[in-house]
Amino acid sequence: MKLSENTPRIHVGTYGMYNNGSLYGKWFDLSDYSDAEEFIKDCYEYHRNEFLPELMFQDWENIPDSLISESSLHENAFKYFEAISEMDDDNAEAFQIYCTQIVNWPYNGNDLSETLEGFQESYQGYFGKRNDPKTDFAYQYLEDTGLLSGAPEILERYFDYEAYGRDLFLEGYSEYEGYVFIDQ
Incomplete structure (x- = not known):
């Protein structure tokens, strides 16, 4: 240790x-x-x-x-x-959040290896460094997926990242203290 x-x-x-x-x-x-x-x-x-x-x-x-x-x-x-x-400190903190607030480990009946695997599939990263983690995640998500890559630059400037981030977290993602997870 x-x-x-x-x-x-x-x-x-x-x-x-x-x-x-x-x-x-x-x-x-x-x-x-x-x-x-x-x-x-x-x-x-x-x-x-x-x-x-x-x-x-x-x-x-x-x-x-x-x-x-x-x-x-x-x-x-x-x-x-x-x-x-x-793990580094951010991943260790995210794993603690995952265990206690998302999957209720160790009381959910899963062993630790299953829980680690679920964490690795679910954890998206820490986005709490600036103002709004959901908006920051939306920027990253759109960049990673390329959803706006074919759109004209003028349209990209008018895109509402804050609203899109809010919508992502209505269904599909969860945020805890800046840490983002895919809902399972």
Whole structure:
């Protein structure tokens, strides 16, 4: 797993300490572990001074809420982290949006490889750098498809890219925070 500012981390304490008024715990960088078993083992080792510690995930960073709760980490979390570690930051963020807002992975029953394949087919790119992602996507779409390539230049100047972009997203495409996906 690559180490970056987006590395998944969890602050792990215990319910016993919390119930006694303490937030004592440690931040664990998940890039240091190959799987959940190794991570959990290290958490118990850290809290070895407590009799039968019940681990409590008090805070986390760069982990989708669908993969973690106060008391558990989803069994596919490390597979997810491995997949996004091979992506650049924009693709990793788009993949997180795809998983959580579009296909509801891991709860949709698909395995990660199917989800990655669907993402690669659906994801069109990030268009949130300027004003309106839908209009920016319309410009790119028209250039890629060549729909106006045979039209006279005077007609191209009067083409309403904003309206065309809006129409594309009525049926066929979705935009989330500047990231554009083909509807499936």
